[in-house]
Amino acid sequence: MVIVVAGLAVKLAQMQVSEGSALAGLARANTVHRIVLEAERGIIYDRHGSALVENSPVWTLEVVPAALPRDAISRAKELAQLARITGQPEDQLATSLAATDPYAPVHIGANLDEAHYLAINELLPQLTGASMTQHAIRTYADPLVFGHVLGYVGPLNDADVQRLRPLGYQPDEVVGKVGVEAGFEAQLRGTDGWADVEVDARGQIVRTVVTKPAVPGHAVYLSVDAVLQRGTAQSLAAGLQRDGKTAGASVVIDPRTGEVLAMVSLPGYDTNLFTRGISRADYAKLLADPDRPMLNRAIAGQYPPGSTFKMVTATAALQEGKITPQTLLGCPSYIDVGGWIYHNWASYNLGYMNVAKALALSCDTFFYQVAAMVGDVTLARYARAFGFGQAKDIEMPGVEAGLVPDRIWKEIQCGVPDLNSDACRWSLGDTLTFGIGQSYLLTTPLNQAVYVAALANQGEVLKPTLLHEVRDASGAVIETQHTQVAGKVPASTIALEAAREGMREEINLPYNMNYWFRAAGVPADGGGKTGTAQWGGSGLDLPTHAWFLFFAPYAASEIAMSVFVEGGGTAEVQAAPIGVDIMKFYNANQAAIRTQ
Amino acid sequence: MTRSVWSRIDHLQPLLVGMLAVLGLMTIFSAHADWPRQVLWIALGVAAYCAAAAFDYTRLRRLAVALYAGMLLLLVAVHLVGRTALGARRWLSVGGFPLEPSELSKLLLVLVLAAYLSRLERLSWRALGGALLLVAPPAYLILTQPDLGTTIVFVAVLVGMLFLAGARPWQLGSLAAVALLALPLMPHLLHGYQRRRLEIFLNPAQDPLGAGYNLLQARIAVGAGGLFGQGWLHGLQGQLGFVPERATDFVFAIFAEEFGLLGCLVLLAIFGALMIRLLRSAAVAPDRFGELVVGGVFVMLFAQVVENVGMNIGVLPIAGIPLPLISYGGSATITTLAGLGVVQSVMLHRRFVSHREEMSGNRVVLLAD
Numbered sequence: 001m002v003i004v005v006a007g008l009a010v011k012l013a014q015m016q017v018s019e020g021s022a023l024a025g026l027a028r029a030n031t032v033h034r035i036v037l038e039a040e041r042g043i044i045y046d047r048h049g050s051a052l053v054e055n056s057p058v059w060t061l062e063v064v065p066a067a068l069p070r071d072a073i074s075r076a077k078e079l080a081q082l083a084r085i086t087g088q089p090e091d092q093l094a095t096s097l098a099a100t101d102p103y104a105p106v107h108i109g110a111n112l113d114e115a116h117y118l119a120i121n122e123l124l125p126q127l128t129g130a131s132m133t134q135h136a137i138r139t140y141a142d143p144l145v146f147g148h149v150l151g152y153v154g155p156l157n158d159a160d161v162q163r164l165r166p167l168g169y170q171p172d173e174v175v176g177k178v179g180v181e182a183g184f185e186a187q188l189r190g191t192d193g194w195a196d197v198e199v200d201a202r203g204q205i206v207r208t209v210v211t212k213p214a215v216p217g218h219a220v221y222l223s224v225d226a227v228l229q230r231g232t233a234q235s236l237a238a239g240l241q242r243d244g245k246t247a248g249a250s251v252v253i254d255p256r257t258g259e260v261l262a263m264v265s266l267p268g269y270d271t272n273l274f275t276r277g278i279s280r281a282d283y284a285k286l287l288a289d290p291d292r293p294m295l296n297r298a299i300a301g302q303y304p305p306g307s308t309f310k311m312v313t314a315t316a317a318l319q320e321g322k323i324t325p326q327t328l329l330g331c332p333s334y335i336d337v338g339g340w341i342y343h344n345w346a347s348y349n350l351g352y353m354n355v356a357k358a359l360a361l362s363c364d365t366f367f368y369q370v371a372a373m374v375g376d377v378t379l380a381r382y383a384r385a386f387g388f389g390q391a392k393d394i395e396m397p398g399v400e401a402g403l404v405p406d407r408i409w410k411e412i413q414c415g416v417p418d419l420n421s422d423a424c425r426w427s428l429g430d431t432l433t434f435g436i437g438q439s440y441l442l443t444t445p446l447n448q449a450v451y452v453a454a455l456a457n458q459g460e461v462l463k464p465t466l467l468h469e470v471r472d473a474s475g476a477v478i479e480t481q482h483t484q485v486a487g488k489v490p491a492s493t494i495a496l497e498a499a500r501e502g503m504r505e506e507i508n509l510p511y512n513m514n515y516w517f518r519a520a521g522v523p524a525d526g527g528g529k530t531g532t533a534q535w536g537g538s539g540l541d542l543p544t545h546a547w548f549l550f551f552a553p554y555a556a557s558e559i560a561m562s563v564f565v566e567g568g569g570t571a572e573v574q575a576a577p578i579g580v581d582i583m584k585f586y587n588a589n590q591a592a593i594r595t596q
Numbered sequence: 597m598t599r600s601v602w603s604r605i606d607h608l609q610p611l612l613v614g615m616l617a618v619l620g621l622m623t624i625f626s627a628h629a630d631w632p633r634q635v636l637w638i639a640l641g642v643a644a645y646c647a648a649a650a651f652d653y654t655r656l657r658r659l660a661v662a663l664y665a666g667m668l669l670l671l672v673a674v675h676l677v678g679r680t681a682l683g684a685r686r687w688l689s690v691g692g693f694p695l696e697p698s699e700l701s702k703l704l705l706v707l708v709l710a711a712y713l714s715r716l717e718r719l720s721w722r723a724l725g726g727a728l729l730l731v732a733p734p735a736y737l738i739l740t741q742p743d744l745g746t747t748i749v750f751v752a753v754l755v756g757m758l759f760l761a762g763a764r765p766w767q768l769g770s771l772a773a774v775a776l777l778a779l780p781l782m783p784h785l786l787h788g789y790q791r792r793r794l795e796i797f798l799n800p801a802q803d804p805l806g807a808g809y810n811l812l813q814a815r816i817a818v819g820a821g822g823l824f825g826q827g828w829l830h831g832l833q834g835q836l837g838f839v840p841e842r843a844t845d846f847v848f849a850i851f852a853e854e855f856g857l858l859g860c861l862v863l864l865a866i867f868g869a870l871m872i873r874l875l876r877s878a879a880v881a882p883d884r885f886g887e888l889v890v891g892g893v894f895v896m897l898f899a900q901v902v903e904n905v906g907m908n909i910g911v912l913p914i915a916g917i918p919l920p921l922i923s924y925g926g927s928a929t930i931t932t933l934a935g936l937g938v939v940q941s942v943m944l945h946r947r948f949v950s951h952r953e954e955m956s957g958n959r960v961v962l963l964a965d
Contacts, residue, residue, distance in 0.1 A: 001898065005868050008905050009861060015819045015909055016857040023819020027853075030816065031832040070809060200836040 031198050032209060036170065038135050039190025042217030044150060044180060046226035047259075047468040052146050055136035058276075059117040061086065061109035064199075066102035067129030078127060082108060085120055111137060111276045131204070138181075138275045144268035145233045148296040149224060149466070151179015151396065152271040177274070178296070180222060180466055183395030187470050187479070190217035221468040223259035223481060227592045228252060231585035232262040239578035240266060240565065247566035249297035250582065251449035255551060255560040257483045258453070258462030260394070261593075262582075263446070265301070269293040299392075299399045302442040303564065306533030306571070307362045308547045309383070309437025311455055311499040313371055314355050316382035318495035322373040325498040328352040329370070331363040342368050342432055345532075359502025360509055362530065364436050371435020376426060379434055380406040385489045387450045387461045388443055393486075395466045402447050405430070405440035437531060448549055448562035455503065455527065456551035456560045459489035459496050503527025504554055513572060516580040522587060526552030528579065530571035543567040548575035552583060559586060605649070605943050606877055612870040613645075613921065613936060619863060620922035623851045626829050629843030629924045637926040641933030648937025652945050656938070657885050660711030664730070667704040670697035671737040678741075686741050698738045698746040699918075699927035703935045705734065705753055706892030713761040714885035724767060727758060745915035749899050756895030760878075760888055810840045814849040815910050825856030843924035845916055848908040863922075867901050877939050886942040893935040 015023065044052045063082065069075045079097075083090040086109040097106055112120065117132060124130060138153050140146060153174040156164060160175055169175065170192070176182035193214035198207045236250050252262040267289075273282055286294055295301060317323045331350035334343045344350070344365040358366035371379060383389065389404030403409075407426030414424035433439040443451075446464060454461045463484040470479035489496070507513045507528040517524040531547035546568025551560040561579060568574040586593060617638050625631045656663070670688070674697050678685040687694040712730055716723045731754050739747045755768060817833035820826065831853035833839050839849050852860050874894040881887035897920050904919040906912030918928040 001868075001871060004902055005864055008902065008909070008911075009864055011909050011911055012818070012852070012860050012864075012905075013857055015815065016821050016852065016860070017823055019819050020822040023816050024822060026816045027820035027833045027838075030813075030838050031836045198832070198836060200838075206836060 031200075032196055033199050034194050034196050037193035037195055037211070037214040039192045039214035040136055040216040041138070041153070041174075041190065042184075042188040042219045044184070044188070045219060045221045046224050046229070047221055047261075048225065049221065050226045051141065052150055052222070052226065053138050053140050056139045057114070057134050058110075058137045059112040059114075059120075059132045059134050060107050061112060061120060061130060061132055062105040062107050063097060063130045064102075064105050065097045065129070068097070069128050074128075078129075081123070081127065082130065085109065085123070105131070138272075140271050140275075142230070143271040145230055145264070146224075146226075147179075147268045147271040148265040148298065149179055149222070149229070149263050149396075150271065151181040151183075152177055152274040153181050154274055155277075174275075178398060179271075179396050180220065182397050183466065184220045184470075187218040187220055191215040216473045218473070218478065219471045219475075221471065222466050223254075223257075223261065223468045224263065224466065225261045225593050227589055228586060229262040229264065231589065232582050233264045233266070233268075235578050235581035235585060236264055236266055236563070239563075239574065239581065242577075243565070243569065243574050245565055245568060245574070246291045247297065248568070248578075249301060249445040249564045250561060250578070251298050251445045252559060252561040252582065252586075253449045253453045253464060255453035255456040255462070255557045257481070258450075258464050259468065259481060260446075260449075260464055260466050261559070263298045263466075265295070265297040265445075267291050267293040296396075296398060297564065297566070298445045299394065299396065300444065301564070301566070302400050302402050302444055303545050303547075303566075304441050304533040304535055305388075305437040305443045305448065306531030306545065306547055307364075307437055308448065308451075308529050308531035308549050309388075309441060309443075310359055310362065310367050310435075311503065311529060312383050312386050312388070312451075313367050313374065313379060313435045314359060314499045314502065315386075315489065315491045315495050316374045316379055317370045318355065318498055319382075319491040320374055320378060323355060323370060325356065325494065325501075326354055328354055329358070329366050331358065331361070331366050333365070335365050335368055337368075337372075337428055337432065340429055342429070355498050356502040356505055359499065359529065360505035362506070367435045368432040371431050372428065374435070376406050376431040376434055379431070380404050382489070382491075383441070385461070385487060386454055387447055387486070388441070390447070392446055392450060392464050394446065394464050399446070400444055402443040403440060405434065410440070438534060445562045445564045448547065448564070449560060452529075452549040452551050452562060453560035454489060455496070455500055456557035458493065459491055460485050461487040461489065500527050500554070503529050503549075503551075506530070507550075513576055516577050520577075520580045520584045522580055522584045526550060526554050526557065528576065530576055532569070532571040543569055546571040546573075546575035548579040550579045550583065559583070601944060604946055605940050606873055609870065609873045609877070609936065609940065612866055612873065613933070615866050616863075616870070616921040619851070619866075620847075620919075622828060623847055623854070623922060624843050624924045626831070626854060627834060627843040627847060627850050627924075633926075634924050634929070637929040638933075640926070641930040644930050644934040645937035645940070648934045649940035649944055651941055653886060653889060653938055653941040654883070654945065656707055656889070657711045657714065660708050663704050664708045667697075667701045667708070667734055668737070671701060671734055673697070674741060675737065684741050684743060686743055693926065696925070696927035698741065698743050699925070699931045701734055701738065702746065702749055702753065702896050703893070703931050703938075705731065705750060706757070706889060706896055706935065707938070709754065709757045710885055710888035710892055713757060714883070714888050716761065719758065719761055719763045719767065721767075724758065724763065724771070727754065743916060745903070745917035748903060748915055749896060749917065752899035753892055753895050756899070757888060757892050760891040760895075810846065811907075811910055811914060813838045813840060814846045814908050817846075817849040818852040818909055821853040821856040821860075823857050825852075825854050825859050828854050830854060844918055845904070845914075845923070846908060847923045848905055848919050851922065852908070864905070871898055874939060877943055880946070881942050882946045886945075890939050890942055893939050896935065897932065 040055055046052060069078055079090055079094060083093050093108060121132060140150055154177045156169060156171060156173060156175055161171055164175060176185040193212045195211040196209040197205045198209060200206050232250050232252055236248050240246060240248050247266060249265045251260060253260055269286055330352050331344065333347050333349055334341050344363060350361060350363060383404045389402050391399045391401040410426050411419060411424050416423045430439045434441060450461060450464050463486045465481055467481045469477050469481060472478050504527045507517060507524045514524055528548060528550040533545040533547060535545060546565040548563040548571055551557045561582060563575045563579045565574045621631055621634060624634050674685060674688055679687040679689060686696055686698060688697060712727060731750060735747055735750045759768065813833060817831060817839045820833055831850060834842055834850040834853050839846050842850050871894060874890060878887050878890040878894065881890055900917050900920050903912055903915060903917045907914045918925055920932045
C-alpha cells in the first residue's frame with residue numbers, strides 16, 4: 001500500500017513540479033485568448049463635412065473547433081445546421097473546421113447583414129462553439145458619382161502582405177485599394193487594440209484580463225465639394241447622353257489653392273460591390289465592359305490634348321521672342337512643308353490675325369508656323385513647365401503622366417535599328433502637329449485642369465490636392481491643406497496675358513462658343529479653349545476626342561476646369577456645353593459651394 | 597470486560613472522514629456542482645454511517661443471502677427500468693432521486709464475500725471457484741451497463757478479499773493466468789468506447805479533441821497546479837470547464853489544480869491515514885467475518901482512490917470511478933459512509949466476542965489468521 005501511494009505521490013510531484021510550468025502554459029493557452037479589437041476606419045467627408053462613406057455593421061459567424069460537441073451524433077447534427085445556415089457544403093465545412101489549431105476560431109460566414117445576424121443569433125444557443133463577431137464594413141454614398149474619387153477598400157493580397165507587414169497589418173485586415181481610400185490609408189487606418197480574454201471550454205468569453213483599446217482612424221475632409229461633384233457628374237452625364245456618348249471626365253479645381261473641387265469619371269461603377277467581396281460574375285462583367293468603368297479617366301486616361309495645347313505654343317513663341325502679341329500671321333486652309341500638306345480645320349483662308357485671335361479661332365495653320373519657329377525642344381520645355389507629361393502628386397494611386405515627346409524620346413522609343421527611319425527621326429511635321437497638341441502628345445483631365453488653373457493663375461502651376469483637412473477622433477484638426485506651388489511657367493505677364501486674352505475671345509465670339517453661354521445665362525467672364533483631338537494615327541477614321549478647358553472669372557479666377565468627352569467629336573458642340581452647364585450649376589449653387 | 601461505547605470505537609476514523617468530506621465539498625463548490633445536494637448526501641451518508649455502526653455486524657452475516665439477492669435484483673432492475681445517461685444505463689429513480697445500484701453493490705459484495713469466505717476453514721480450489729461464481733453474475737450485470745470502473749473495483753475486492761481469506765499466492769497467480777488467457781476475449785466484452793479509452797491511455801495525443809480530451813485536459817489541470825496550486829476557486833482549467841466531469845470522475849484534477857502538490861500530498865496523507873486506521877480495525881476485529889468485512893471495505897476504498905488518482909494523472913486508464921468522499925454523488929457517498937459505519941460496528945461490537953480479542957490482543961493478525 002505504501003509503495004502504491006508513494007508511487008502516485010512521485011508521479012504527482014513530477015507532473016506538478018518538473019512539468020508544471022509547461023502544463024500551466026498549456027492551461028493558459030487553453031483559457032486566455034488574445035482578441036483583436038478592430039480600430040474603426042476614419043470617415044471620409046467632403047470639404048463641408050458631409051459624410052461620403054459610413055462604417056456599417058456586419059457580422060462574422062465563427063466556430064471554435066475545440067468547442068464543438070464531442071459526441072459524434074450532436075457534432076454531425078450541428079455541422080448539418082451550420083451548413084444549412086451558411087449555405088456551404090457539409091464536407092467543405094468539416095474540412096475547414098479540421099484546422100491545425102483547434103482553439104483558433106474558424107470563420108465560416110462573413111459579411112452577414114443584420115437580418116442574417118438576427119436569424120442566426122436566435123439559433124446560437126443551440127450551436128455549441130459558434131459565435132458571431134461584429135465588424136464594420138465600408139458603405140459608400142452614391143458610388144456612381146463619388147466612386148472614382150473615394151475608391152474602395154479590400155482584403156490584402158500577397159503583394160500587400162509583403163509590403164504592409166512591417167506596418168503591423170494583419171492578413172485579415174482591409175486596406176485602401178484605389179482612390180483616396182488608398183491615398184489617405186495612413187490617416188484613415190486606425191491602430192487596432194487587443195484584449196486578453198478568458199474563454200471557457202465552449203469558447204464563450206468569461207472575463208477580460210487586459211485591454212489595449214483601439215485607436216480609431218482619422219477623419220479625412222476632402223477638398224471635394226459634394227454639391228459641385230454631383231452637379232459636375234450630372235452635367236457630364238447629361239452632356240454624354242445628349243450625344244450618345246458613354247465615357248468622359250471632368251476635373252474642377254480652385255486655381256488659387258490647387259484644391260480639387262470635383263473629379264468625375266464616367267462611367268462609374270458600384271464600389272460597394274468590392275467591400276463585401278465582389279462575385280466573380282460581377283467582376284468579369286466590369287472587366288468586359290468596353291467603356292472600362294473601372295478606369296478613372298480623370299487621372300489615368302491619357303489622350304492627346306488637341307487644340308487646348310495651343311496656349312503652350314503661344315506662350316513659348318511669345319516668351320522666346322518669335323512673335324509679339326501684335327504679330328500678324330496668315331491662317332490659310334493648309335500649308336505645304338516640303339511636299340507634305342498640313343490642313344487647317346477650315347477649308348478657306350481666314351486671313352491675317354494676331355495670336356489672341358488665332359487662339360479664339362483655333363487656327364491650326366497659324367500655330368504650325370509658330371511651332372516651326374519655336375522648335376520641338378523648346379516647345380517640350382514649355383509643355384513640361386505647364387505640367388504636361390508629369391504624374392501629379394495627388395492623394396490617390398494610379399495617376400498617369402501623359403507624354404511630352406521630343407526628338408530624343410522618339411529615338412528611344414522607335415524600336416527600329418535604323419535611326420534615320422520615319423519611326424525614329426523627329427521630323428518637322430512632328431513639330432508642326434506638336435504645336436497644335438497632336439503628334440505624340442498625351443495628357444490627362446487632371447493635368448489639363450492644372451494647366452488651365454496655371455493660365456488662370458498667372459503661370460503658377462499648383463500641386464493639385466484632394467485634401468482639405470484631417471481631424472482626429474475627437475474632432476481636433478491635425479492636418480490642413482497648404483497650397484503648394486509646384487512650379488512657375490517661365491513666361492512674362494505679357495506672354496501669358498496674350499494667351500489668356502485668346503481664351504477670353506474664344507468664348508466671346510458671337511455666333512460661336514458664346515452661344516452656349518448666352519443660352520445658359522452664364523456670363524462669359526473668363527477664358528475657355530476647346531480641343532478636338534485626333535487619335536489612333538492619321539490613317540484611321542476614329543471619332544475625335546472633345547476637350548474644353550475653362551477658367552472664371554477672368555480677373556481673380558476662382559474656378560478652373562477641364563471637360564473631356566471620349567470620342568466626343570467636335571469640341572465646340574460636345575464638350576463646351578458641358579463646361580458651361582457645370583459653370584451654370586456652380587453659379588446657381590454659389591451659396592452652398594462657397595469654397596473658402 | 598466493560599468498556600464504554602466511546603472507548604471501543606475508532607476516534608480517528610470519523611475525524612479523517614470529516615476532513616475528506618470538507619475538502620470534497622470545497623472542491624465540488626469550486627467545480628460548480630450542486631454542493632447543497634452533496635451536503636444532503638453527506639447527511640444521509642452520516643445517518644447510514646451511524647445506523648450501520650449501531651447495527652450488530654454479526655447479524656449481517658445471517659442476512660448475506662438476502663443481501664446478495666437484493667443486489668442481483670437491483671442490478672437486474674437497472675437493466676430493465678434504469679435510466680440512460682451518457683450512453684450507459686446505470687441509474688434507478690427512487691422517489692425522484694437517482695440511485696446508482698452499482699455503487700451500492702460494491703459494499704454489498706464486500707459483505708457477501710465476507711460472509712462466504714468466513715465460513716471456510718481453508719481456501720480450497722472449490723471454495724475459490726465458489727467465490728468466482730458468486731462474483732460473476734453481478735459483475736457481468738455491471739460490466740454490461742456498461743460500467744467498467746465498478747467492475748474493476750469488483751475484481752480488486754475479490755482478489756483482495758481472497759488474499760485476506762488466506763488464498764495462496766500460487767492460487768491467485770493461477771487466477772491471474774486464467775484472466776490473462778481470457779484477455780483475447782476482452783475486446784468482445786468491452787464496449788467500443790472502453791476499448792478506445794485503453795488505446796487513448798496508451799497514447800493520449802492521438803486524438804486531443806476526441807477520446808483523449810478528458811485525459812489531456814485533466815493532466816493539464818493537474819500540472820497547472822504546480823507546487824502550491826492556483827488557489828481555491830482560481831483554477832483556470834477547472835473554473836472554465838475545460839476539465840470534463842469535473843465534479844465526479846475528474847474532481848481530483850480540480851483539486852490538484854487549485855491546491856497544488858502540497859494539497860495533493862495532504863489529501864493522499866489523509867487517505868493513507870484512513871487506510872491505516874482501517875487496517876488497524878481489521879487487526880482488532882473480533883472474528884473472521886468482521887476482519888473480512890473491514891478488509892473488504894479497505895480494499896474497496898483503496899482500489900478506488902488508487903484508480904481515480906491514477907487515471908487523473910494519466911498512469912492508469914480512464915474508468916468511471918469516483919474518488920471516495922471527494923467526488924460528487926449520492927450513491928457513492930452514502931455507500932462509502934455506510935461501509936465505514938460497518939467498520940465502526942465491528943469495532944463497537946467487540947464486547948460480544950471479546951474473548952477473541954483478548955487472545956490476539958492488538959497484534960496485527962491480518963495474514964496470520
